[in-house]
Amino acid sequence: MIKKIMATLAVIVAVVLILLYMFQDKIIFQSEPLAKNYVYSFAQEFEEVNLKTNDGETINALHFKVKEPKGIILFFHGNKGNLSRWGNLVAYLEAYQYDVFVMDYRNYGKSTGSYNEKAMYNDALMAYEYVKKQFPDEQIVVYGRSLGCTFATKVATKKSPKHVILEAPFYNMKKGVRFYSKLAPTFIIKYKFETNKDIPKVTSPITFFHGDADIVTSFEDSKDLFNLAISQKDFVVIPEGTHHNLKDFAIYKKRLSEILSVIPTELSF
Helix, strand or coil, X not given: CHHHHHHHHHHHHHHHHHHHHHHHHHHHCEECECCCCCCCCCCCCEEEEEXXXXXXXXXXEXXXXXXXXXXXXXXXXXXXXXXXXXXXXXXXXXXXXCEEEEECCCCCECCCCCCCHHHHHHHHHHHHHHHHCCCCHHHEEEEEECCHHHHHHHHHHHCCCCEEEEECCCCCHHHHXXXXXXXXXXXXXXXXXXXXXXXXXXXXXXXEEEECCCCCCCHHHHHHHHHXXXXXXXXXXECCCCCCCHHHXXXXXXXXXXXXXXXXXXXXX
């Protein structure tokens, strides 16, 4: 009887593990597709951009433009949604008198291709090369939010932007998943996203923003990641900040204005 119960439990566990392995893409990358003829609509001036990859895929992006920009923010967004959502979420950065360039990852929105860690890193580097045609390194700020932090960090290991901003980063994918669920079978995860191995290679100044009330990415893991950085660095704690509201805090606005060389009184929000 006991052997039968154990065998049944083993089968159940095996089935669960197989299902988790098969559907992990949907859990990690909560993308939302957009029709190819979808028309973006934003209050801000923007240009839709389609970047062609070496393997024949298309990376859809938005370039928000301001008059007489001080530079450009290359923004890598989180794991949920698409540019129809993120276009509005990054619009506040224009108040700092910077252009903003944000792309959808493979299989997000109008972007084509399948999830592939190496290819996604290459796409991020391609986006940097695109903005560098219009702005020199010293006017490019690379900004990552949550999942986007791994792409921002990877780009900064290969390029030399003015500054790197990491908002609510995770240490690596396994630790990020383990923070979400201590019982998660991390050995089945296909994606490494080892930001911890890349961060010591970054030579540009780095600023971390993390709320101490964040329940999505670990505040403590973020501090551990910060300790691995060897370039000029700063860790900005947002007291009572969550995963989604850091931009609303005065301490965030003040520090970001310093990074972007904007006088706080110039800000209109």
